[in-house]
Each structure stands twice: as structure tokens, then as C-alpha cells.
Amino acid sequence: SVSEADVRTMLGTIERSHVIEILRALADADAVALLAVVEQLSQQAPDYEGLLAELLTDLQQIAIAQVSAEAVDAHIEARDTLLELAQRMDPEDVQLYYQIGLIGRRDLPLSPDPRGGMEMILLRMLAFRPTTADQTETVARPVKLRPAATTPATNRASAPSASPTPAKAPVPSSAASVSEDSDWSSLVEGMRLKGMVRELAMNCTLEQQAGEQWQLTLDGEHQQLLNKTRQQQLEDKLAECLGKNLKLKIEIRGAASDTPARQRQREIDQRHAGAVEAITSDPNVKAFQKAFGATLHDETICPRDS
Known part of the structure; x- marks a missing residue:
């Protein structure tokens, strides 16, 4: 008799468990586990485009579950697992994974090696995860080691009265080559943004700058990038980059040509x-x-x- 696994191998289709393993590895930010799954799949001559399609479908269901668990189809395969992953994964990460997956599915045929293309897509998902300070519980755990490394240097300096002043000390490191007079593209690079906040900034133009009031225009084709959290993160990074307090306003307009x-x-x-x-x-x-x-x-x- 022919088993389901045999049929899947002959047709190059993907076992459901492999897609779940990929999602778990993404939730754990485990690049080694991601590559191990791809290694297992490579033994079956898989349809990598089909794999990405299934992955995107599950990411969509996870995003829906993060808004309303009741809205997830009760008959969907591995529903309980997807609901569990919805609790573990940050909503911003899920949106980023979905966007990278969409672009990767489009570009996968251009890759000289389908397996290598798939590995790069998955690694890109981890590489561009946001690491903002207010996300320490989910994606910035390794960053917690950095303050410990700087504490001894502060103690050796024996100058506690100087510690309040360095609060703005990081500014020169990220803004050494930019100023208020720099064009918006240079400011975006100077802020060293990551993830969806960078995507938001990359699709904006600087409309007006009057003292502490800054106004950006977001390309209407990318309006889904804008929410209060990302706008606040962009405002904070811009203020840090320039070393001054400012208020950022973002308006959505039609297609912009100079972002x-x-x-x-x-x-x-x-x-x-x-x-x-x-x-x-x-x-x-x-x-x-x-x-x-x-x-x-x-x-x-x-x-x-x-």
C-alpha cells in the first residue's frame, strides 16, 4: 500500500508538521532550527513556493487570532497550535514575516537554488525583527546584556554625578553624519532603523519642518505600515538621532515619487x-x-x- 507520506514525497508536497516547525522556530528566533527544517525538507524535493504559500496562510490565521481568537476558522488544521503561536509571537513580527514571505515568494524563482532562496527568506525574517527598547520581553532579550557590560565602566569612572548627563550620549554615535539640514534619506539611514519602523520611514517624505514640529507624508500605497506605535517609535528615534525633542505628524497621501x-x-x-x-x-x-x-x-x- 502507498502511505500519505509516500504520496507527499512523490508529489513534492509539504507535510503540515514542517510548516508548524518553521513557525515555532520563528517564534523562538531560532535560526538553527529553521535551517534544520529546510534540511529535512530538502530530502523530499519539496515545492518551496507551495511551502511559502502554506506559511503565509498560517501567518494570516495567526494575525487574525491576535485580534480575535473566535474569528479563526474552527475547522482549520492545527487550529490550537496556531492559537498558541498567536500568544507567543509579537503582532509586529507576524506582519513583518508575512510581508517578507510575500516578497520572497515573488522573488524565489530568481534564486539560483530554490533551497538557498528559501533559507534566505526565513533568515531574513529573523534578521529584520524589530529590536526596540519597549519590546524587551519578546525580541530584545539579548540586548539586556549590554547595560551589564557598560556598568563597570561607569563604576570605574567614579563619577556618579556625571551619569545623568550621558542620557543623550548615544546621540552622536547614530547621528554623526546627519543633522536637521540633512535630506530625509540621510536621516533614515542615520537613525539605523529596523523592521517595520524602517519600512514606514522609507516610504515617507519630509513635508515640513518648523522647529520641533515635523510633518511627514506617507505614500498611500503603504498606508498599512502606519499605526500609533510605529509613529511613536519613529518619533523617538528621530529625536534621539538629532538630539532634540520634537513632535512628529504623519499624513497619508497619494503615491509619492520621492520617498x-x-x-x-x-x-x-x-x-x-x-x-x-x-x-x-x-x-x-x-x-x-x-x-x-x-x-x-x-x-x-x-x-x-x-
Whole structure:
């Protein structure tokens, strides 16, 4: 007789347990466990695009459960496990994983090796997890070690009266090359943002700056990035970067053409176009095409500096 596992192996479909293992590894921020799951899957010649589709479906259900557990389909497979994961995972992380998964599913066919592409997508999910100070319970546990390392230095200095002043000391390290006169793209890089807060900043433009009042315009195509928590985090990071108190206001408008994200995409497109032109005009490539009837796929060409 033929078992379900045999059928799955022949068809390259994914066992449900592997998707759950990936979700648990993401919840634990365990990169080793993630790679171990991919290693197991690689023995079955899996459909990695199908795996991403199942992962995205489960992330959607987890996001729904974090809003209302009753809204999760009662008949969905592994419902109790997804509800458990909804309690363990930070909502902002879930949204980030979903977005990275969507982009990864689109780009997976461009990867020279499907398994390697899948590993990079999963590792990217962990690499871009937010590590803001107000999330120490979920994603910033390792950061708690840093204050312990700086305490002895403070004690050796024997200058407790100076300790209140360094409260703004971190400012120069992140703002050494930026100031209020810097363009918004430079400010975004100077703030060294991560995760969804960086995505929010990358899709904004600086509309107005009047003293402590700063107004940004968010590209309407990315309005889902805006919420009170991220706006406050961005305001705090900008104030820290510039070493001053300020109030940040963000308005949503139609498609913006000059956000850092769009600027970066234009640069990528220009470099890609230049690379395509260099390859297609190369005499050796032309000779190869003529001799063997070869076809050049532009989407597979990458600039050397990308």
C-alpha cells in the first residue's frame, strides 16, 4: 500500500508538521532550527513556493487570532497550535514575516537554488525583527546584556554625578553624519532603523519642518505600515538621532515619487538597466547567441555591486 507520506514525497508536497516547525522556530528566533527544517525538507524535493504559500496562510490565521481568537476558522488544521503561536509571537513580527514571505515568494524563482532562496527568506525574517527598547520581553532579550557590560565602566569612572548627563550620549554615535539640514534619506539611514519602523520611514517624505514640529507624508500605497506605535517609535528615534525633542505628524497621501524606498528602487532599476546593456552589447555574448541560438533573460542579470 502507498502511505500519505509516500504520496507527499512523490508529489513534492509539504507535510503540515514542517510548516508548524518553521513557525515555532520563528517564534523562538531560532535560526538553527529553521535551517534544520529546510534540511529535512530538502530530502523530499519539496515545492518551496507551495511551502511559502502554506506559511503565509498560517501567518494570516495567526494575525487574525491576535485580534480575535473566535474569528479563526474552527475547522482549520492545527487550529490550537496556531492559537498558541498567536500568544507567543509579537503582532509586529507576524506582519513583518508575512510581508517578507510575500516578497520572497515573488522573488524565489530568481534564486539560483530554490533551497538557498528559501533559507534566505526565513533568515531574513529573523534578521529584520524589530529590536526596540519597549519590546524587551519578546525580541530584545539579548540586548539586556549590554547595560551589564557598560556598568563597570561607569563604576570605574567614579563619577556618579556625571551619569545623568550621558542620557543623550548615544546621540552622536547614530547621528554623526546627519543633522536637521540633512535630506530625509540621510536621516533614515542615520537613525539605523529596523523592521517595520524602517519600512514606514522609507516610504515617507519630509513635508515640513518648523522647529520641533515635523510633518511627514506617507505614500498611500503603504498606508498599512502606519499605526500609533510605529509613529511613536519613529518619533523617538528621530529625536534621539538629532538630539532634540520634537513632535512628529504623519499624513497619508497619494503615491509619492520621492520617498527613500522609491529612490532606492530607481537606483536598482538604473543599475540593472546598465548591467543588461553591458551584457547584451558584449561581443562575446552576441557571438555565443549567434552560434548556439541562446536566449538572454534580462531578469537573471544582476549588477556586480548589488
